[in-house]
Structure formats: C-alpha cells, structure tokens
Amino acid sequence: MTPAPGSHDTLERAFREEYGRILATLIRILGDFDLAEECLQDAAVSALDHWRDAGPPANPGAWLTATARNRAIDLLRRRHALDARLEAVQREMDLYDTSSNQPGEDDRLRLIFTCCHPALNLESQVALTLRTLGGLATPEVARAFLMAEPAMAQRLVRAKRKIRDAHIPYRVPDEDALPQRLEAVLAVLYLIFNEGYLASTGDNLIRGELCVEAIRLARLLASLMPGQPDTHALLALMLLQDSRRQTRVTAEGELVLLDDQDRSRWDSAEIADGVAELDRSIDLQSRRQPAAHASAYQLQAAIASLHAQARTAADTDWVEIAQLYRELAAVQDTPVVRLNRAAAIAMADGPEVGLVWLDAMAGDSDLAGYYLYHAARGNLLRRLDRRPVAAEAYRRALEMCTNSVEGRYLRRQLAQLEEGSG
C-alpha cells in the first residue's frame, strides 16, 4: 500500500536515499562535516514542512540539494566567510547534479573511506558510517548500540573533531593503500550487519533496520567499486544470512537452530541475489587474481550458500561444508571458525569423529572459556547418549553464556537431559 502523499513514510524514504549522497557532496564542497550536516538538517526540516501538505516533489534529491545549498550560503554569509569561499560554494553547487557523479569519483566513496579511517577507533567508525551514510539520526544510532544518546552524540562529536584537527583527508585512498583500507570498510559494514543479525535484546525493529542498512551500504560499495571481489563476497554473505533472519527467533524470542528453521520462510529472492553476487565475486577474482586463494568472505558466503540452497536440513552437503571450513580456518583461524569446522565434521563423519576434534582443542585457552565450545561438546555428547557428561558440558556453557536467548536455549537442553536421566 503506497503511503499517502505528504506522509512521513514517503519523506523518510526519499530523505534516507538522498541523505548520504547529498551529505557526501556537501562535505566535499564545504570541507566541514558539521556545517554540511547542519545545512542538510535544516533542509530536511524545511522539507518536512513543505512536503507535508504538497507531497514530495518529483525530484526530492534536487529539492533537498538546492535547499541545503541556499542554507550553506546563508550560514557562510552570517559567519562572515571570505567571499572567495562563498563564490566557490555557489559555483560548485550550481554545477552539482545528483546524477552527474562518475562512479569512481562518487563523493559517497570519499565519505565511507573517511568514516572508516584507521585513525578513528572502531566504534567511532561504525557510528559515523551509520549517521552519515546510513542517514540514521543520532538517537537511532544510540539505540542500535544500546547506548545513551548523549554518549553517542559525544562519540560522533569527537570523531568529527579528530577528522578536522588531525586533517584526515576526504578522499578515496591510493591504489597501494586501497586493499587494506577497503578491508577496514568491509569490516565496519559486517559489524553493522552482525549487530542487527545476532542481537536478541533491545529494539527488534532497529535490529532489522541495521541489517537492511548494512546490505544497502554493501550494495552501494559494490556498485561504486565494481571490480573488487570482496565487496561482492561480503554482499553475498550478508544477503544469504539475512535470508534466514525471520526464522532465527520465534515470536516469543526463543532461538531456533539452523536445523529447525522453517526453510519455506527463507527469503528466496535474497538467496538468489546472494548466490549471484558470490558467483560475480569468484568470477572477478579468477580473472584478476587467478592465483589467489579464496578470501574469508568468499568462503563464508560459499558455506552460507550451501545451507541456503539445501531444500531440507537433511539435504545439506556437510562434506563440502567441512572442506570449506578447512580452507576458512587456514585464512581466518578464530575460535568460532574452528568450532564450526568441528561441528561440520561431526555432521559429515558422525558425532564421535566430531568429538575427537573438539577434545583435541581442549587445551586451547581461547576455546576453554568460550561457551559455544562447551555447548558444542554438550550437543555431540547428547547425540552419543552420554547424558551425564553432556549435562556437565551444558552446565559449563551456561556458566559462561551472557546472551539471554542462547542461555534459555541451553537451559532447555539441560532440562531435557536431566529429565531423561534416572
């Protein structure tokens, strides 16, 4: 159902789509994050007033840009800015046209690389990306990270201050710096996605919005830098994971494991899209860097793709998945990867083999304090009907688990085991 003209929804949508684009260009022209935001905010308020009655114009972007431009000129005049700077703003904005940017020169690329600059701490990178490119208001960003609004506002202020005072440049990095810098951007986008995907407490609406936002930004990045295999791989991974989002948790907020998820409710369009992006990524890499190994994102996306395309849990190609985890562990040796690999091996070769793998990792301090390790052991022991040791493992997992939804799941497993034993 289309919202009525002049309604808040239409404005929201039009605004969000244009906000990042216009802001990115305003920042370049004005050379000042705060001034650019102020002008755009004022334009937005003005838009709300005008559009509420008359409805949004045919080209909301152009309208917002023109309004922000006039506001900028106004503010610069009031601050007694040098005439030269004023002239430059007027000239640049007269030339500015929302569709005229060349892909490589897109100001949004400049903005995203600046937001994700390594001189800023990670939390600031995430907050700034959501606020500027995502167009989320400060209270929304604060809610997404379960922070108080003043604290989030402070974080944003500090980050912008550092950009200004340390002279972090507003540009796309050079060829030689690009791989590392792009990696940082992808990491921020994936962080935003996971914040939305894995969270089980807090505002559910904002959580879904974060996934949507992360995907939108990844898509934007892939369109602005089409030749990079990893941008497509990350997009693929996000799409494939997102396709399951609705089935991860019950209406009551209880965790549903992959095996038990209702696959008919997985988003098939997203799955198809994700598979296509993964193919694109692999194809790009084979043409540009034929000798290179598959990247972590590619491998994770491939695993997600195998799950997504299995019609039922029983149809899952666990042998292939175990092999992919083996390759993944070689490039990303983290506790989660090691665990998932053991779990895949257990599915492919049976719980006894899986248990041997897990027990071999017992000396690893990273894993010994990780609740999922003990939960995984508990699961395999239960499948082997070794109930007392299984219960013991679940108990240890519960001790370390801080997530309420997963905690409830573990408690249920434990209860079932304890019921069963004599």
Add this chain to the structure above:
Amino acid sequence: MPRYLALIYGREADMPALNSPERQQVSAAYGSFTEDVQKGGVLRGGDALLPTSMATTVRVRDGKTLTTDGPFAETKEQLGGFYAFECKDLDEAIAWAAKIPGAAVGSIEVRPILEM
C-alpha cells in the same frame, strides 16, 4: 599545510650499544630515511635523544621548582627521538611515519601540531 610530530617510541634496552656494528646499521637506516624524507619535501626537523637515564623532569608547584632524575613516566617503550613533518594531510604523515626505521620494532606516535 598541517604539521605533525612523529614521536619515536622503542625499548631502550633493545637498542644496540654505541659504536657496535648493529648500531651502525641503525644509524645508517635513519640516515637513509632522513635523506628520503628530506627529498620528499616534508621534513621540518628531527633529532635523536639521549636515553631516559639522561632525562630530567622539571615541575613547578606552588612557586617551587621540583627537579627529578629520569623521564616523567616509566613506560614499556621510551621516547627515543622525533621528526617534524609538514604534509598535505594525515595520510601523508602516516605514510612517512611508517618508513621510520623505529616503526618496525617500536611505535610511532603521530600528533598534529597546534597552529597558533
């Protein structure tokens, strides 16, 4: 253009003895870097410092000058020298800082200079 100090931190204890061949290598590396950064047009100054055992810390409290032996704080890595750069932006400063020989074994703090 913005100016920065690149502060070179490293473990003094790991610095090879003066006049040793290893020390000559370190000096040569710094000499070579200094030449490069000079040619790059961004060098505005720089020096090596004597070790923290030669440092003296001065404070004035209630009109009294308090002088103590040693650096102001005991840290795991000590300030051993610095360079002053004038670069077009932070990225350029970072790129040069990364080439300082001390970056490979210690840490370089890059700080913008407050322009009056």
